[in-house]
Amino acid sequence: MNIKILDSWLREYVVTKATPKQIAEKLSLTSVSVERLEKYGSDFVYDIEVTTNRPELMSVIGLARETAAVLIENDIHAVFTPRTIKSPKTSNEVSIEIKNDPHLVNRVMAVVMEVAVRPSPKAIKERLESTDIRSLNNLIDVTNYVMRAVGHPTHVFDYNRLDTKTLTIRESKKGEEITTLDQKTFKLQGGDIVAENDKGQIVDLLGVMGLENSVVTDQTKRILFFIDNVDPNRIRKTSMRLGIRSEAAVLNEKTVDPELAYDALLYGIELFEKIADGKVISKIVDIYPNKIKPKTVTVTQQQIQNLIGISIPLKKSQDILVNLGFSVEKKDEKLLVTPPSFRAGDIAIPEDVIEEIARVYGYHNIPNIIPPLTTAVIKNETSKFFWEDRIKDALKYWGFTEVYTYSMVSESLYEGPLESAVTIQNPLSEDTAYMRRTLVPSLLQVVTKNKSYDNIKIFELANIYAQRTNNLPDERLKLAGVLKKPKVSFYEVKGVIEQLLSDLGIKNLTFKNLERGGDGASVFVDKDYLGDIEVLDNNTVDFELEFSVILKHATLKKVYNPSSKYPPVVEDLAIIAPANILTGGLIESIKKQSSLITDVSLLDKYKGNRTFHIIYQSYTKNLTNEEVGDIRKKILKELKEKFDATIVY
């Protein structure tokens, strides 16, 4: 959350000669980030990002305390000058009873005042506008001004319009209707914090926004000035559910210090008296069932040094904490630290205290050291990431372009029974509602998207997801690709896979026709199913492989085979075999006929005629024509018997 404040307003509570630039820089480095410092007339305005654990810094006074503490640590003279609190005169002219539910509201403060409504004086208006709050009238302006100065949201009702002796704070019921002061009507879901009057009408949506039926008007004569310290979780739920992100709601959902309520009330009364002819006409109501009790945390000098990495004198640590509003007792080598009420929720363990010391000391004053190389774990070079890189590089240098598509897909891209899908309960849209079970549909979508390209070669390495009972979904890496070009051949993709796996040291590949039918092949390594190649149409072939199978078989192991000293005999055999006989089977049969056959490959295919290129070689002698002839006879015999194939000479 961000807050804008004027330099002059800040200096109402901190006296220092530091320039706005110095203040911005020191705050950024040691406290909250000043995202912008801009000239504002003759003044400056700071735009500050406040972290959610420090809601008390969403106020001028909170920031002033912080500014003084960090300036002092930076050797710049600064004094924090908080408001002096004086109790107001009260009266018994009117009385109001508030019935509270301590589960909903931790502190309620209220007072009835007579007022005169009119525009605010220029000084108030200007300060509100500089902090991005619109000035409405003096009554509303006081509530906002106090919230900015002190950090506790406040509210003002028209006391007469409330028309009640008691205000009952309760949980809303499902279906109840309210109209907020900006004239919007909402149906409540239940569980919101509301207040009702004697007639049972809801008159306030506590901590979020005032309601139309009780808001001050230009006729208002008497007000109920009201401060409620509300349960932050309920506020967040109400605010998000109804979409009302008011300043008050954003603050209240971060746990506001109930101790601030008192100062907020007194400051409000003071301002009403000053700019609205205000006069207190009731007692001050203060219901505060659970007082904040900050925990004392013990921190040792050793702990401080261990976490920060350098030694900071204990006295210095103590001074830093005291300037931040902590009470600190120094005992030997320890500090007993009690945080102020506004830090009670945030400071619970020694590390929390050490953070305060370290940041104000200045992270920039702590040296940079590369951590020691303590890890002596022996890591195999061939981790999964090694193989991923190798595969991606190979595909890249064969002309493939890598894509990253979303893991979540639409129903149509899911391509499977939706009841078994890993389904997102709260998707951003129906197009991204299911975790995909296959990558290919996403890749084909990329192909469709890039219509102007006739030639596309793309790939992706990403997870797919599958349901498992009583367990997390199964996540498996898949390597998928698509090749699109006019009259593309199945063998171009097959070749890529063969070559890729060969580079990874994977042997024993088999290609079988797709069991589900259609053009394509299933690929196996030994007996492990690796994946499919699929011919979609004349121009498109895709593949999807199981990365875990690649990982299982990939190896860097190399074996050196000395080459033979004797020359090979090479011959090409043309064979006529029935069309249903697969080339793979013929090659296998030929190879089996002799250990002297070192390689067989398909050289050419023409009609029924297949020509094989056969290499015969021995490691021990020169092969004679007779020896080769004998093997050839064996081949002929085998092919004839097994496949009814004949050799054409």
Next chain:
Amino acid sequence: MEEQFLDLKNSALSLILDTESLTELEEIRIQFLGKNGELTLLFKEVTKLSAEEKPEAGKVANEVKRIIENTIKQKSDELTKKGKSKHQSLDVTEPGIKPPLGHLHLVTQAIREITTIFGHIGFTRERYPEVEWDWYAFTSLNFPDDHPARDDWETFFIKQQPDSKMGPVVLTPHTSSGQVREMQKKQLPIKMLNIAKCYRRQSDVSHTQMFHQFEGVVIGQDISITHLKGTLDYFVKSYFGKDRIARIRPYHFQFTEPSFEVDISCGICFGKGCKLCKEGWLEMGGAGMVHPNVLKFGGIDPQKYTGFAFGWGVERILMMKEGIQIDDLRILYGNDLDFLKQF
């Protein structure tokens, strides 16, 4: 006489060998071998010699002439050849025959760079589930039950019966989900790098619902803020360049204490302050000392061990690199080939 011939030969040869142009070579030829050339004139001197001296001098004269002529011929051939290869029919401006070249996605390129940089100081890359128990994504990271990050308008939930211990199933909103998983391996010290897909319910110019983070976790004895700062500074200088600087400033995260936000000096204005940065700084991401509760959830004794962690967006640092000029993050996942083929 012979000496004169030898001097003449030497000066001729050095001139011939020095020249790089055929025209100059022709001039040299004329200078020595032309009608009034130096050698021709010296030859005339030979005829004036006595009969005894003539044969010896004549021999030397002819030898010198032969050498000069040969050298000119050789040089002439050499220069002609050179001239041909320079100017003849080969049109070197025509395109080469290129082997195929595809492209790796920018995110892959960034991940590799990050992995290499951290690898040099001993970080090992690991991988954990993307679809994860709430317990690893939130509970064990010290998130209270009602923390806003657990709202279903911030984190994606999977339709699945929640586990009694581990809670519902979510898409990891950050790589920090791997922290406690790594600790549970019981292999200390830890120096882990987790780079993974993350998911959040956000989509605009600077957010995509799927994105990548990289997370470093170091746990050991005597690990302090100094080490976190050292690591950050090393990374920033390695990735962004030596003239960029890192700073850490206070921040708040549930799973670290102290927590930091890491900024780097703006690459456009170099710290002076401009439209693109915040007073000279760009926010890079969060970091901090591992919260003792998180160590406890990971089965590590916070009295004995301390650690730090950081987790930043891959796409974010990619876009913060100087000169890349990508102004809408969603283009990274648009998969327009015109875009992909540029990298």
